[in-house]
Amino acid sequence: MITYADARMSRLFDVAGRASEELHEKQHQRSLASFREVTARLEGVGLTSGWAAWGTAVNLDRLGDLAMAFETIQASLRLDPLSPSALRSFEVIANRLREAIANAAPTDASVPTLYGLLQQTDDADVPTHLAMVRHLAATKQLERAAALAEAVTLLAPASRDAWLARANVARLGGDEAGAAGFEAEARVRELDELPLAPITTKGKGA
Amino acid sequence: MPAPIDRAALKRLQQESPKLKELVEAGDWSTLRTKTAELKARATAQGIDSAYLAWCAAIAHHELGEPTEAVEAICHAARLDPVHPAITRAFRDVCRGARTRLCDEPTGSALVPALYAQLSRIGETDLACHLAMAHHQLEQGEVAAATTLVDAVVLVAPSNLEARALRRHLAQVTEDPNAARFEAMADDVEARQPFGVPGVRGRC
Incomplete structure (x- = not known):
């Protein structure tokens, strides 16, 4: 049996495990909520996690919120710039952003926003x-x-x-x-x- | 009407060409280059243009640090068989190698404009290549050309620190009355630079 000295940590790991399972099962809305809960609980005890930001970004991406996914995957990379999964997801999300902007109608108001995001990271x-x-x-x-x-x-x-x-x-x-x-x-x-x-x-x- | 193929010569070529793959696997690049050139000459004499031989030549040149020859060979291979996975993979590797070499060359090296022109022709330059070329132009006293290039880079990639720094430097060199504006922009970009995001890879 795994025990933790602090009940807050025990609960945190429970939620993190659930977030991961939900992501694996492609229950993105629920997984997103769980990852957000992980992040909030971490903040509550003064901690951060690149993995939690990565999971949040992946779910946002799968749910179609590309702009927020791109911001969040950058947050993940700020926390761990060497994480292979974060680096891979960064590429996936940047690709999707490029695809979205290339396929957008010329008058689509989201074009300058998406373009600005890609320009921030030299990814246009x-x-x-x-x-x-x-x-x-x-x-x-x-x-x-x-x-x-x-x-x-x-x-x-x-x-x-x-x-x-x-x-x-x-x-x-x-x-x-x-x-x-x-x-x-x-x-x-x-x-x-x-x-x-x-x-x-x-x-x-x- | 083309001359008929010498079947015996073709058979000899077919027997020998698999040995090139063995040289690739052994990493014997110098022998690979020599042997490939020899087979290519014999194949050409038979009217055969082989994507496989071009691929072997590209790999050899790439590994021997001969980027212009490598790019030329892999482009030839890609023209002959544009969807072959080994060729598309090598195309990426060779172009990446050429870009790296272009950026690592000492400023003023004749290889810089040569590689830049070659990569530009096939749409394989990136921001780092443009900046390396601009540095080269500046070194050669072609300040107007360098400024034009850097201005274009700054426009498409306003977050690029190196481009901003070079633009600021060009403004100082040319005593541009707008120099102070470029100083301010460079500082602003530095403050907003994202941390942790993989480096410059703009692909214009």
Whole structure:
């Protein structure tokens, strides 16, 4: 029989065990509540746990609260930056954020928030930047859209999509000649081979 | 009409090519490079372009610290067989190795712009590569080009400390009247830098 000198700790371990089992059984709503209880009990006795933050983040991710999951997995990494499970989950959640922003409608108000989150950790990639360009263009922030599109074509000149996005922004701004030039750049990439890079799902690149 | 394949020559190639895998497993990179080149010349003479040979060449060059040759070879392999798991895995390894080498090269090394151009062409640069290139340009006196590159990095990755520091330095070098603004931004970014999150991996 395992005993603890302090009843508070005994209860804490009970809840932690339950949180873990619920996560394993994919009962994410219940597991989230249990992990939160673990965290609260830990705080009550002046302790912290990277594992508890990790479990919270995983549940939030599975429940679709990506922004909070991303914040929480960073909290977990602050507590234990070497934890393999936290590092792996960070990649999984960052990937999902990138996927969400890339698939969002241009006018979706969540785009700048998600983009800002990814930028905080240098985790934005080309499709993410282009989603932001589309959002800026769709919300009539053409100057910012043009600046971002220009930066992306400078840094990732092999991206046909980046040139097309830049052309679109130029056209919206009434710069037909510029748009035609950028489309010509995109066509050059069309004639090139397709990008060789395997689809690197990070956690999965680069 | 292409010349018919010399079947005896092809059979000899088929007998010898599995030995390259043994060299890979033994880690005998120098022999692998030599033997692969020899087989490749013979295969080419028969009109054969083999993804496997290109993969072997890429592995050998990669392990021998020859990143430009490694990238060239793995790209060739990927063109011939883009979905082969061994090739896609090696592609990642070779590109990662090339990026690391680019960033570790002494500023001013001719390998920096060469690798940067090569990686850029195949969309495999990351933020660290851009910054290494900007450092190189600065070293070569190409201050305007360095500034353009760093400005783009700062725009897409405003949390990147190194980019901010380099931008601040460029502002000082060029006596930019906005230098104070870059100082303030760098300090602000430093204060907000997340701890514990894996390092710079921006993939633009």
